[in-house]
Amino acid sequence: xxxxxxxxxxxPTPLPPQVLEAMSRPLxxxxxxxxxxxxxSVIEDMKWVYRTKGTVLMMTCSGTGAMESAVTNLLSPGxxxxxxxxxxxxDRFVAIQKAFGLSPEVLPFEWGRAxxxxxxxxxLKTLKGLKSVFxxxxxxxxxxxxxxxxxxxxxxxxxxxxxxxxxxxxxACEPLEMDxxxxxxxxxxxxxxxxxxxxxxxxxxxxxxxxAVAAARLPRFNFDYRLxxxxxxxxxxxxxxxxxxxxxxxxxxxxxxxxxxxxxxxRHFALADxxxxxxxxxxxxxxxxxxxxxxxxxxxxxxxxxxxxLLADILREEGISIxxxxxxxxxxxxxxxxxxxISKADVDAGVSALSRRxxxxxx
Amino acid sequence: xxxxxxxxxxxPTPLPPQVLEAMSRPLxxxxxxxxxxxxxSVIEDMKWVYRTKGTVLMMTCSGTGAMESAVTNLLSPGxxxxxxxxxxxxDRFVAIQKAFGLSPEVLPFEWGRAxxxxxxxxxLKTLKGLKSVFxxxxxxxxxxxxxxxxxxxxxxxxxxxxxxxxxxxxxACEPLEMDxxxxxxxxxxxxxxxxxxxxxxxxxxxxxxxxAVAAARLPRFNFDYRLxxxxxxxxxxxxxxxxxxxxxxxxxxxxxxxxxxxxxxxRHFALADxxxxxxxxxxxxxxxxxxxxxxxxxxxxxxxxxxxxLLADILREEGISIxxxxxxxxxxxxxxxxxxxISKADVDAGVSALSRRxxxxxx
Numbered sequence: 001x002x003x004x005x006x007x008x009x010x011x012p013t014p015l016p017p018q019v020l021e022a023m024s025r026p027l028x029x030x031x032x033x034x035x036x037x038x039x040x041s042v043i044e045d046m047k048w049v050y051r052t053k054g055t056v057l058m059m060t061c062s063g064t065g066a067m068e069s070a071v072t073n074l075l076s077p078g079x080x081x082x083x084x085x086x087x088x089x090x091d092r093f094v095a096i097q098k099a100f101g102l103s104p105e106v107l108p109f110e111w112g113r114a115x116x117x118x119x120x121x122x123x124l125k126t127l128k129g130l131k132s133v134f135x136x137x138x139x140x141x142x143x144x145x146x147x148x149x150x151x152x153x154x155x156x157x158x159x160x161x162x163x164x165x166x167x168x169x170x171x172a173c174e175p176l177e178m179d180x181x182x183x184x185x186x187x188x189x190x191x192x193x194x195x196x197x198x199x200x201x202x203x204x205x206x207x208x209x210x211x212a213v214a215a216a217r218l219p220r221f222n223f224d225y226r227l228x229x230x231x232x233x234x235x236x237x238x239x240x241x242x243x244x245x246x247x248x249x250x251x252x253x254x255x256x257x258x259x260x261x262x263x264x265x266x267r268h269f270a271l272a273d274x275x276x277x278x279x280x281x282x283x284x285x286x287x288x289x290x291x292x293x294x295x296x297x298x299x300x301x302x303x304x305x306x307x308x309x310l311l312a313d314i315l316r317e318e319g320i321s322i323x324x325x326x327x328x329x330x331x332x333x334x335x336x337x338x339x340x341x342i343s344k345a346d347v348d349a350g351v352s353a354l355s356r357r358x359x360x361x362x363x
Numbered sequence: 364x365x366x367x368x369x370x371x372x373x374x375p376t377p378l379p380p381q382v383l384e385a386m387s388r389p390l391x392x393x394x395x396x397x398x399x400x401x402x403x404s405v406i407e408d409m410k411w412v413y414r415t416k417g418t419v420l421m422m423t424c425s426g427t428g429a430m431e432s433a434v435t436n437l438l439s440p441g442x443x444x445x446x447x448x449x450x451x452x453x454d455r456f457v458a459i460q461k462a463f464g465l466s467p468e469v470l471p472f473e474w475g476r477a478x479x480x481x482x483x484x485x486x487l488k489t490l491k492g493l494k495s496v497f498x499x500x501x502x503x504x505x506x507x508x509x510x511x512x513x514x515x516x517x518x519x520x521x522x523x524x525x526x527x528x529x530x531x532x533x534x535a536c537e538p539l540e541m542d543x544x545x546x547x548x549x550x551x552x553x554x555x556x557x558x559x560x561x562x563x564x565x566x567x568x569x570x571x572x573x574x575a576v577a578a579a580r581l582p583r584f585n586f587d588y589r590l591x592x593x594x595x596x597x598x599x600x601x602x603x604x605x606x607x608x609x610x611x612x613x614x615x616x617x618x619x620x621x622x623x624x625x626x627x628x629x630r631h632f633a634l635a636d637x638x639x640x641x642x643x644x645x646x647x648x649x650x651x652x653x654x655x656x657x658x659x660x661x662x663x664x665x666x667x668x669x670x671x672x673l674l675a676d677i678l679r680e681e682g683i684s685i686x687x688x689x690x691x692x693x694x695x696x697x698x699x700x701x702x703x704x705i706s707k708a709d710v711d712a713g714v715s716a717l718s719r720r721x722x723x724x725x726x
Contacts (some may be wrong), residue, residue, distance in 0.1 A: 009391055012606060015390050023607060024387030027560060029370055029684045060425050060562055061585065062602035068585045092561050101582040191603060197390060199423055199562045199605030219582065221462040222424065222431045239425035240554060242562030242605060243375060244386060323393045 006320045008350040010140045010169055010296045011063075011192040013340035015248070019196055022251035025242045030243050033113075036235030038250050043232065049114035049171060049194070049261065050186060050204040052178040057228045059201045060242045063168035063189035064092065066201030069223035070164050070187050071096045074209060076217035079131040082107060082123065082161070084115045084151075087141035088326050089166055093134045100218050102132075109302045111329070112298070114291035117154050125160035132162040137170030137186075138293040141326045143335060145293035147173055149181045156182055162212055168192060172256060173268050173295045173339045184209040190245060192295075193264075195252040195341045199245040268294040268339060275347045277336040282355040288333050295339040298325075300332065300352075305361050307331040314353045322350055369683045373503045373532055373659045373714040374426075374555040376703035378611070382559055385614035386607045393606050399598030400611050406595065411506040412534060412557070412624065413549060413567040414540035420591045422564045423605045426531035426552035427455065429564030431588035433527050433550050434459045437572060439580035442494040445470060445486065445524070447478045447514075450504035451689050452529055456497045463581050467497075471615035474692070475661070477509045477654035479501045480517050483708075486519035494575075498532030500549075502691045503655040506698060508537055508656035512544045519545055525575055531555060535619060536631050536658045536702045547572040553608060555658075556627075558615040558704045562608040576701040631657040631702060638701040651696050658702040662717075663695065668724050670694040677716045685713055 007014045028035050039058075046056045059065060071093070075081065081104040083093045090108075097104045107123050109115055115135065124130070133155045138145045162184040167176060171186070172193030178186055184206040191198035203225065205213065213225045221227075222239070231238045255271045256264060272294040276287070279299060288298030301307050307324050308331045314320050325333040334354065338347050370377045391398050401423075409419045422428060434456070438444065444467040446456045453471075460467045470486050472478055478498065487493070496518045501508045515526045525547040530539055534549070535556030541549055547569040554561035561626075566588065568576065576588045590601045619627060635657040639650070640663060651661030664670050670687050671694045677683050688696040697717065701710050 005389060005391060006392065009392050012390050012392060012603065020389065021389045024383045027370065027375050028368060029372050029375060030561075032678060032684065050714065060423065060605075062423050062604065064602040065423070065585045096584045098709070099587070100582045150672070169565060189603070191606075197605065197607040198603045199608060219463045221459045222428045223585075224462070228475065239427040240375065240552070240561045241425065241555075242423075242560065244560040245562060245605065315395060321395065351420075 002213060006349055008320060008322045008342060009341060010323060010335060010337040011189070013195065013337065013342060015197060016195055016252065016341050017253055018251045019248045020254060023197065023248045025247065030191055030241055031236060035243065036051060038223050039246060040235045040348060042249050042253060046202055047256060049256065050178045051176065051180065052204050054178065054207065055229060057203045057205070057225055057232065058237065058241065059223055059228065060199060060239070061201040062198060063201060064188060065223065066098050066168065066187035066203060067092060067166055068200065069203055069220070069225065070185050071100060072218040072220040072223060073225040074162060074164065074185060074212045075102065075131060076215070080127065080129055081105065081132045082127060082130055083134040084120065086113065086115060086136055086144055086146065087111055087139035089136050089139055089141060090134070093166065094154055095267065111142050112144060112289050113153060114144045115151055117147065119148050119156050120151060121158055124155065128162040132164050134164045134256065137165055137167035138174055138295050138301050139225050140169040140296065143289040143293055143296045143298040144291045148176065148183065148300050152182045162205055168324060170293070171297055172264060174293060175265050178204055190249055193340050194249065195255065196249045199242040200245045200249060203212055247273055247346060271338045271344060271347065272297070274344055275336060278348065278351045279328050279336065279339045282351050283358060294333050296337040298333045298335045301334065305358065307334055310334070310357055310361060314357055320350055320353050322354070367682055369712055371683060371685045371700050371705060371709060372635065373686060373698060373700040373702060374552070375393070375561050376555055376558065376705060378560060379558055379615065379618055379704050381614045381618060382611045386560065386611045388610065390606055393604055394599060396620065398606065402609060403598045405609060405612050405616060406426050408620060409565055409567070412619065413541045414539065414543065415567050417541065417570065418568045418573060420566045420568070420595065421600065421604065422586055422591065423456050423562060423602070424564040425561060426564060428586065429453060429531065429550035429552060429566060430529055432564065432566055432583070432588065433460050433548050434463060435583040435586060435648055436588040437495060437525060437527065437548060437579055438465065439523055439577045439578070440464060443490065443492055444468065444495045444497060445490060445493055446497040447483065448472065449476065449499055449507055449509065450502035451479060452476055452499050452502055452504060456529065474505045475507065475652050477507045478514055480510065480513050484517050484521055487518065493522050493524040495527050497527045500528055500530035500539060501537055501658050503532040503659065506652040506661040507654045507661045508533065511539065511546065515545045525572055529624060532658055535627060537656060538628050541567055553612055555702050557612065558618065559612045560608050562605040563612060581681060634701045634707060634710065635660070637707055638699060641714045642699065642709060645714050646721060659698050659700040661696045661698045662682040668721065670697055673697070673720055673724060677720055681716050685712055685717070
């Protein structure tokens with residue numbers, strides 16, 4: 001019995017040893033030249049990941065904090081937004097907007113399907129004075145990927161709305177070209193494709209988005225982009241950042257830089273192909289997503305199999321974490337992640353464990 | 364030349380090796396029994412630190428995030444508050460309240476002095492329908508400690524207002540008895556007396572505070588105490604927490620538990636005495652605070668000495684971080700911290716460096 005733990009979860013993802021080592025170094029103070037230089041390198045590297053010449057801001061928070069920051073920094077009371085929902089994370093944008101007193105239009109798609117560009121276009125034609133359209137890059141609850149390039153193009157053709165993207169689970173896994181595709185605000189978290197521990201959120205902003213920030217009147221302080229940008233000019237954050245996770249992020253970004261972003265995307269395509277081939281061979285069960293992302297594969301369990309018990313058994317007895325379904329899919333699907341620092345060997349171990357357990361469960 | 368770095372700063376503070384080791388372990392997933400048990404132990408240990416039987420909630424954020432959470436979870440639009448300011452951090456409560464559309468009464472005290480109980484009482488007599496009084500436990504910008512026991516008693520005698528305390532830099536350094544002193548909400552951060560890396564905020568709530576949370580109508584989502592408390596019942600957080608820092612916090616709390624809280628407080632009294640005796644002997648300069656806390660000592664520099672340059676030189680050439688003055692005290696004082704995991708040897712090294720540099724600066 002070892003205490004080895006394999007994480008096949010779509011965030012947090014396993015940490016490279018270089019990141020663990022970086023986080024174990026004695027803390028440095030955040031108002032020093034040493035930290036300032038490191039922080040500036042993280043911001044520069046994040047622009048490289050986002051493929052943007054725009055502004056990148058960092059916050060100490062979860063992905064949800066970063067999502068909230070996009071809402072409160074871009075919108076004012078009464079602003080009309082359209083939120084495309086493809087699973088649990090579109091619903092989260094809806095919940096955030098409602099918590100801040102807004103009444104967004106919601107365009108829901110069946111779980112497992114991406115946003116349909118024609119349906120979006122038709123909806124946009126019915127809406128006037130729209131300030132923003134909210135989209136997921138990938139939806140972790142269903143394992144789909146949205147065609148952001150096409151969707152952003154449709155939004156630009158039909159409106160003046162900002163294109164606001166949650167790429168918490170997509171960035172540095174699936175292709176994303178912020179400037180080339182005309183995305184206005186893209187938020188993410190440290191614990192997925194960025195191969196770091198959870199605790200940092202990032203927001204990338206186009207010039208249009210920066211104008212919106214200056215005009216936005218929703219209340220915010222901790223996540224106020226204006227204060228964060230002002231401090232960034234001094235290579236600082238307005239409040240004490242999660243220093244060790246910033247140091248870990250610098251180490252992880254160094255790995256991504258060394259590999260090259262196109263190679264990182266290719267690796268994800270290849271690992272997704274590998275995982276699906278193995279899952280098909282070993283399990284022979286249908287996949288959940290109609291528009292599958294490279295980050296994870298959702299597998300529909302046979303009737304009568306209790307997915308919660310299955311995954312709890314695998315975790316307890318084999319030390320492998322695999323995610324189950326969320327909301328109405330709880331117990332009905334498993335979500336096997338193949339993203340970030342997850343290896344082919346990890347995927348193989350997970351598929352083997354699933355296959356053995358399912359064979360037992362059927363007896 | 365070594366790369367050893369001594370931090371004599373009032374947050375972040377140096378990390379015990381046990382905490383660094385904990386943060387360097389492979390990440391565990393936050394929706395597992397293993398993490399749930401660890402998280403529950405952190406919450407239980409925090410109740411022990413707060414000396415409360417109330418509710419303790421955890422968030423992924425800086426101290427400022429925890430301060431904002433107290434404002435948005437306890438107050439509604441139009442609520443009257445009194446904010447006692449003794450330095451930069453009282454001003455931060457004012458800025459947060461204003462950002463959320465409130466117009467608090469402000470009772471300012473001269474920098475370097477604690478809140479005067481008689482002045483507070485007189486002010487309270489002039490105010491009607493007050494919902495809350497905001498206080499600092501210790502003010503890091505000036506190095507003062509407030510007599511929270513007496514001040515909370517005065518607030519209770521004169522009003523029904525909640526007593527809301529920022530103990531970001533005081534908790535686990537200076538005595539604090541949340542229940543015995545009748546404090547309603549006390550927020551803190553992980554990176555000071557809690558001997559952990561920055562990235563976690565905590566809020567402890569009395570029953571009265573919990574009722575206020577249920578009634579509060581300021582907008583919040585990421586920091587919504589209702590969602591956080593609901594998840595806590597399942598030993599979870601609503602959003603992905605800064606897992607490695609939670610693991611570090613468990614390790615740091617184990618150290619505090621082993622030492623005992625009274626012993627921790629005594630150690631801070633003794634180290635503060637030691638630091639002041641050494642500073643007096645070696646520097647012979649006046650101290651800034653009239654009501655000094657055990658967490659740090661502010662020393663007023665002689666006219667003509669550039670404090671910013673002095674501290675930058677010490678950091679660059681001797682690897683010792685000492686804080687300077689904030690706001691109008693920039694360059695005019697130095698703030699030498701003697702809190703958390705800072706040792707007598709660290710303090711001695713800092714005092715020696717200051718003494719040598721000041722002797723040079725005078726020539």
